[in-house]
Amino acid sequence: MRRSPPQPATGQDPVVEAYKAGIDRTLLRDNLRLSVEERFRRLMQLQRSAEELRQAGRALRTRR
Amino acid sequence: MTELPALLALLAGANVDYVLVGGVAAVAHGSARLTMDVDVVYSRRRANVERLVAALSGHSPYLRGAPPGLPFRWDVSTVERGLNFTLTTDLGPLDLLGEIPGGGTFEELRPEAVTLRVFGIDCLCLSLPQLIRAKRAAGRPKDLEALAELEALLEE
Numbered sequence: 005m006r007r008s009p010p011q012p013a014t015g016q017d018p019v020v021e022a023y024k025a026g027i028d029r030t031l032l033r034d035n036l037r038l039s040v041e042e043r044f045r046r047l048m049q050l051q052r053s054a055e056e057l058r059q060a061g062r063a064l065r066t067r068r
Numbered sequence: 069m070t071e072l073p074a075l076l077a078l079l080a081g082a083n084v085d086y087v088l089v090g091g092v093a094a095v096a097h098g099s100a101r102l103t104m105d106v107d108v109v110y111s112r113r114r115a116n117v118e119r120l121v122a123a124l125s126g127h128s129p130y131l132r133g134a135p136p137g138l139p140f141r142w143d144v145s146t147v148e149r150g151l152n153f154t155l156t157t158d159l160g161p162l163d164l165l166g167e168i169p170g171g172g173t174f175e176e177l178r179p180e181a182v183t184l185r186v187f188g189i190d191c192l193c194l195s196l197p198q199l200i201r202a203k204r205a206a207g208r209p210k211d212l213e214a215l216a217e218l219e220a221l222l223e224e
Contacts, residue, residue, distance in 0.1 A: 023216035031100040032221055040096050041186045044072050047095045050102050051069040 070106050070160030073187040078159065080189045082123035085111035085174055087181045088193040089165065089202065094214065096184055097196045098221050101214060105154075105161035111174040112166050117147050120164070127157040170205025171198055196222055 035043055072092070079086060088096065091103025110120055121144050129142045132154045140146070147153070151166035167173045171194070181192045194202065196218065203215040 017212075017215075019212050020216045020219060023213045024220055027217055027220050028100070029220060029224070032098050032217070032224055035095075035098040035100055036221075036224060040184050043095050043098065044092075044186060047092070047103070048069060048072060051104055054102060054104070055069055 070104070070162075072106070072160075073189075075106060075157075075159045075162065076187055076189045076191050078123050078127070079108075079120075080191065082119045084120045084123055085113070085116045085178075086120075086192065087174055087177050088184075088191060089168055089171070089177075089199070090163070091214075093194045093199055094218060096186075096193050097199065097218070098224070099214075099217055101217060105163055107163040107165060109165045109168055109171070109174050109177055112148075112151075114144075114148075117144055121147060124155075124157060124162075127159055129153075129155045129157050129162075132156045132161055168202050168205075169207075170202040 035046075038046070070092075086108040088106070089109050090105075090107030091099070091101060092106050094101065095103065110116065121142060125142055130136075131138065131140055134140070147164075153164045155162045155164065168177075171177050177194065177198065178192065180195050180198055182195050184191050184193045200215065200218045200222065203211045203218060
């Protein structure tokens with residue numbers, strides 16, 4: 005993938021910096037080792053799982 | 069769930085001019101955040117709107133969250149009268165944006181966008197610096213955490 009300049013400056017916003025401290029960079033590094041297509045396939049897998057969990061949650065509320 | 073391969077193939081096959089933005093573009097750059105829809109900025113040129121309308125017309129486009137039965141017509145004049153459309157389609161949720169804060173229109177975004185080769189298809193996607201500028205410009209509280217992650221990706 006081609007990356008283009010200009011690069012925006014980071015570290016400008018203290019709130020963003022505070023959030024940044026909590027980011028799990030190991031997940032980002034794992035993703036960066038994948039191809040874009042693999043990242044998209046992983047996203048679709050996560051979407052499927054999220055939808056199944058939502059359905060399970062709905063079913064649980066209905067049973068109560 | 070979004071059928072990304074089918075959606076991208078559909079848009080490419082119809083020669084629709086668009087650029088991926090939002091959460092899916094962030095995932096392309098390595099984001100670990102889950103997003104459930106696809107956001108694209110489409111060219112508002114008449115010929116492109118015609119191609120977009122024709123491409124999606126067989127995929128049941130309808131306003132997301134709207135009650136069923138509204139007199140919503142998916143046609144060129146509807147798209148030309150509006151700008152941004154949050155749709156359900158049978159390929160998944162799709163947000164069509166005429167422009168975005170911090171980036172502008174398709175024609176303004178295209179020069180700095182990157183070309184992804186994915187599922188055998190070339191598609192345009194916002195560059196990481198463009199995504200960061202757009203998130204900053206959006207300025208919504210919910211975007212701050214996503215912005216932090218994008219900046220972290222830029223630092224990696």
